[in-house]
Amino acid sequence: MRCGAVIPYAAERDFAELAAVAEAAGWDAVFSWEAVWGQDAWVTLAAAAMTTQRIRLGTLLTPVPAQRPWELAQKIASVDRLSDGRVTVSVGLGAVQGNWSAFLPDEGRAVRARQLDEGLDVVAGLLRGQPFSYAGTQWSISEVTELIPPGPVQRPHPPIWCVGALVPGRTRQPSLERAARWQGILPAVAGGAEGSSGLTLEALREIVGRVRGIREAAGLGMDGYDVVVEGDSYGSFGSVRPPISAWSDAGATWWVESWWDLPDGLDQRESTLAETRRRLAQGPPA
Numbered sequence: 001m002r003c004g005a006v007i008p009y010a011a012e013r014d015f016a017e018l019a020a021v022a023e024a025a026g027w028d029a030v031f032s033w034e035a036v037w038g039q040d041a042w043v044t045l046a047a048a049a050m051t052t053q054r055i056r057l058g059t060l061l062t063p064v065p066a067q068r069p070w071e072l073a074q075k076i077a078s079v080d081r082l083s084d085g086r087v088t089v090s091v092g093l094g095a096v097q098g099n100w101s102a103f104l105p106d107e108g109r110a111v112r113a114r115q116l117d118e119g120l121d122v123v124a125g126l127l128r129g130q131p132f133s134y135a136g137t138q139w140s141i142s143e144v145t146e147l148i149p150p151g152p153v154q155r156p157h158p159p160i161w162c163v164g165a166l167v168p169g170r171t172r173q174p175s176l177e178r179a180a181r182w183q184g185i186l187p188a189v190a191g192g193a194e195g196s197s198g199l200t201l202e203a204l205r206e207i208v209g210r211v212r213g214i215r216e217a218a219g220l221g222m223d224g225y226d227v228v229v230e231g232d233s234y235g236s237f238g239s240v241r242p243p244i245s246a247w248s249d250a251g252a253t254w255w256v257e258s259w260w261d262l263p264d265g266l267d268q269r270e271s272t273l274a275e276t277r278r279r280l281a282q283g284p285p286a
Contacts, residue, residue, distance in 0.1 A: 001248040003284030004029030005257040006060050006230075009264050009272050012044045018273075018280055019048035022055060025283040029056035029088065031256065036066045036100045042075035049083035056086045060230075060256065061163065061186070063094025065115035066104060069122035069139060077127060077152040085153030090186060090228075091120065092163035114138055117178065120160065127157035159183035161228055165190040166207050173210060180214040184226030184254075196238045197230060201250045204229065208251030228254040233285050235261040244285050255285065 007018050019030045032041040045057045080087040093112045118136040125132040129151050134141040164179030165188040179185035187207045189198035229252040231240035237260045244255045262272045
C-alpha cells in the first residue's frame with residue numbers, strides 16, 4: 001500500500017515547499033487539484049518538480065470535459081519531463097457548481113461522459129506521439145507534421161486514474177468500465193452524500209471484483225493496476241477512515257489523505273499551511 005496526500009490550499013511556492021516536506025517524511029505522492037477557474041495545477045506541480053527528487057506528483061482530480069485535450073496533454077508531458085517521469089493524472093467528469101457554470105454550460109452528464117472518454121483518447125494518443133489523428137463526436141484531431149513537442153518520460157503516457165462509481169442494483173456499470181480501461185480507479189458509490197465517496201469496505205470489494213472481471217475479459221489483468229482510496233486520518237472529510245490495512249485487504253493499492261475540511265479563508269491560510277505541514281511531516285499513516 002502506497003500513501004499520498006492532497007495538499008488542498010497552498011499557493012505555488014507553498015505547495016512546492018510542502019511537497020519537499022512530504023518527500024522527506026516518506027510519502028509516495030502529493031496531489032494538487034484543478035478547477036475551471038483557479039490556480040493552475042500544472043504550474044503548481046511544475047514548481048514541486050523542481051524541489052523534489054522522488055515523490056510522485058499528480059492531480060486529484062482533473063475535470064477533463066472542461067479542458068481542451070491537446071492543452072492538457074502538453075501540460076502533462078511538460079511536468080513529466082521536468083519531474084523525470086513522476087506524474088500521475090486523476091480524471092473525472094467534474095462537478096458542475098458555481099466555478100463551472102460561470103464559464104461553461106451544463107450540457108448534462110451524458111455529454112460530459114462522452115467528453116471525458118474522447119478527451120482521454122486524445123490525450124493518450126497525443127502523448128504516445130505522431131502520427132496520430134482522431135475523429136469523434138466531441139473532438140476531431142488531424143495528424144501534426146510540424147513543431148511536434150517531445151513526449152513524456154513515462155511511456156506510452158503517465159498513469160491515468162479515473163473515477164469509477166458503482167451504481168447499486170445496475171447490471172452494467174459504464175463508469176467502472178471506463179476506469180478499467182486505464183491505469184487506476186478512484187472508487188466511489190453513486191448516490192452518496194455530498195463530500196463523501198460513499199465507499200465502504202464491502203463496496204470496495206465489489207468494485208475491485210467487477211473491475212478485475214472487466215480487465216480479465218479484455219486480457220489485461222490487474223498487475224500494476226491502482227485502486228486508490230481517499231481517506232482522512234485527521235479530520236472529518238468524507239467517511240473513509242483508517243486503519244488503512246483494512247482497505248488494503250479489500251483491494252486498495254493506494255491510500256490518499258484528503259484534508260478538505262481544513263479552513264480555506266485567506267485570513268486562515270497561514271494556520272492551514274502550518275497544519276498541513278505538521279501532518280505531512282509526521283509521515284504517512286502506519
